Amino acid sequence: xxxxxxxxxxxxxxxxxxxxxxxxxxxxxxxxxxxxxxxxxxxxxxxxxxxxxxxxxxxxxxxxxxxxxxxxxxxxxxxxxxxxxxxxxxxxxxxxxxxxxxxxxxxxxxxxxxxxxxxxxxxxxxxxxxxxxxxxxxxxxxxxxxxxxxxxxxxxxxxxxxxxxxxxxxxxxxxxxxxxxxxxxxxxxxxxxxxxxxxxxxxxxxxxxxxxxxxxxxxxxxxxxxxxxxxxxxxxxxxxxxxxxxxxxxxxxxxxxxxxxxxxxxxxxxxxxxxxxxxxxxxxxxxxxxxxxxxxxxxxxxxxxxxxxxxxxxxxxxxxxxxxxxxxxxxxxxxxxxxxxxxxxxxxxxxxxxxxxxxxxxxxxxxxxxxxxx
Amino acid sequence: xxxxxxxxxxxxxxxxxxxxxxxxxxxxxxxxxxxxxxxxxxxxxxxxxxxxxxxxxxxxxxxxxxxxxxxxxxxxxxxxxxxxxx
Numbered sequence: 001x002x003x004x005x006x007x008x009x010x011x012x013x014x015x016x017x018x019x020x021x022x023x024x025x026x027x028x029x030x031x032x033x034x035x036x037x038x039x040x041x042x043x044x045x046x047x048x049x050x051x052x053x054x055x056x057x058x059x060x061x062x063x064x065x066x067x068x069x070x071x072x073x074x075x076x077x078x079x080x081x082x083x084x085x086x087x088x089x090x091x092x093x094x095x096x097x098x099x100x101x102x103x104x105x106x107x108x109x110x111x112x113x114x115x116x117x118x119x120x121x122x123x124x125x126x127x128x129x130x131x132x133x134x135x136x137x138x139x140x141x142x143x144x145x146x147x148x149x150x151x152x153x154x155x156x157x158x159x160x161x162x163x164x165x166x167x168x169x170x171x172x173x174x175x176x177x178x179x180x181x182x183x184x185x186x187x188x189x190x191x192x193x194x195x196x197x198x199x200x201x202x203x204x205x206x207x208x209x210x211x212x213x214x215x216x217x218x219x220x221x222x223x224x225x226x227x228x229x230x231x232x233x234x235x236x237x238x239x240x241x242x243x244x245x246x247x248x249x250x251x252x253x254x255x256x257x258x259x260x261x262x263x264x265x266x267x268x269x270x271x272x273x274x275x276x277x278x279x280x281x282x283x284x285x286x287x288x289x290x291x292x293x294x295x296x297x298x299x300x301x302x303x304x305x306x307x308x309x310x311x312x313x314x315x316x317x318x319x320x321x322x323x324x325x326x327x328x329x330x331x332x333x334x335x336x337x338x339x340x341x342x343x344x345x346x347x348x349x350x351x352x353x354x355x356x357x358x359x360x361x362x363x364x365x366x367x368x369x370x371x372x373x374x
Numbered sequence: 375x376x377x378x379x380x381x382x383x384x385x386x387x388x389x390x391x392x393x394x395x396x397x398x399x400x401x402x403x404x405x406x407x408x409x410x411x412x413x414x415x416x417x418x419x420x421x422x423x424x425x426x427x428x429x430x431x432x433x434x435x436x437x438x439x440x441x442x443x444x445x446x447x448x449x450x451x452x453x454x455x456x457x458x459x460x
Contacts, residue, residue, distance in 0.1 A: 001381075003380040004380065012444055016447065089425070117408075119408065140376055142376040142424050142429065149427070194377075194422070195376060223440055224440065249433045249434075249439065250432060256429060258391075258413060
């Protein structure tokens with residue numbers, strides 16, 4: 001497919017790899033923010049093509065992984081009600097709540113449906129006026145314009161049986177939280193390309209300056225990721241800390257203005273709890289007052305519910321780049337994608353799921369000598 | 375989750391910018407997506423599609439940027455010779 005296949009060329013990947021080897025003189029820890037990038041790295045063996053001095057740690061950019069336990073429990077509560085059609089992206093169905101997951105609720109008779117777009121949920125609401133249709137609106141800035149549009153259209157068309165369970169999170173506050181941690185070891189970032197396609201990258205400039213970290217907006221194919229790493233390493237070796245854009249075919253400095261407008265129209269910034277990480281101020285979105293009638297928590301009286309995380313899962317440390325999946329004693333034993341202890345294994349794009357899928361039969365705790373990009 | 379796939383716009387319907395829809399072809403699969411956020415889109419353009427919405431068009435000239443950079447890399451003498459200098 002055009003704009004995908006040409007960015008997977010193994011010979012070109014090795015060429016960039018050689019360039020990274022050539023300029024690397026000291027150890028660097030680099031975090032890729034996005035779970036999609038994590039998967040590409042592990043799947044294509046991008047990390048294996050890097051010098052041993054470069055460590056990639058995997059960031060919090062998996063919205064399914066960071067959705068707090070109480071929100072999953074609220075989803076389970078709502079989805080089990082007979083009057084409800086509960087719509088979600090497929091990723092959320094296996095993520096464990098306190099007792100069960102959405103797939104179990106479905107098996108027990110709940111009307112849980114996987115949708116491709118929030119507009120599909122809105123169509124379901126129009127087609128089923130006697131039912132309450134609830135969409136589980138999780139995601140980062142990339143997903144926010146679509147979810148905002150569904151609410152905006154529901155408002156315009158006065159659809160009264162459509163609701164959103166909102167768990168929207170924002171990337172820059174999470175980067176600040178990681179960099180502010182006393183245990184932080186991240187020296188440079190690959191910023192999430194599709195988040196920046198919507199938001200642009202101006203908001204990263206103060207972060208790069210304040211924390212003296214290079215930030216490179218990066219795409220999702222192996223060549224994109226290798227080039228992004230090359231650009232970060234070059235900055236680190238030269239002592240620079242700027243925001244650069246590797247993914248210029250999709251990302252403009254100012255982002256997508258119409259998408260930003262509708263996000264601002266429907267949502268406002270709010271504090272959010274991140275699963276495994278905790279509360280981060282200004283790190284999420286909630287529906288504005290004008291659109292509160294679409295809020296599922298309010299509609300079903302669940303606003304006050306809170307939950308504590310189970311202790312065995314170390315996903316919080318993984319999402320902050322402090323541990324890797326192989327350092328967890330439960331990995332692949334008590335914790336698998338079929339029976340996950342936490343969301344980094346339960347989500348198809350979580351870091352633990354990536355290692356389970358692509359590396360579980362290798363000694364992935366240690367870097368291999370040489371890899372092949374296929 | 376923030377997965378977005380590039381596909382080519384094969385047809386466009388509707389005039390209202392909020393409700394404009396496009397048929398987009400991804401390899402052998404065609405899907406209908408909202409073009410609300412790419413008002414400049416026209417048939418033949420490539421769009422990045424996430425969860426039913428085109429979130430941007432792919433900039434054709436910028437798409438070659440990676441390969442331009444690789445040309446520069448080729449000019450650097452091959453490994454071991456220079457060690458670690460920049």
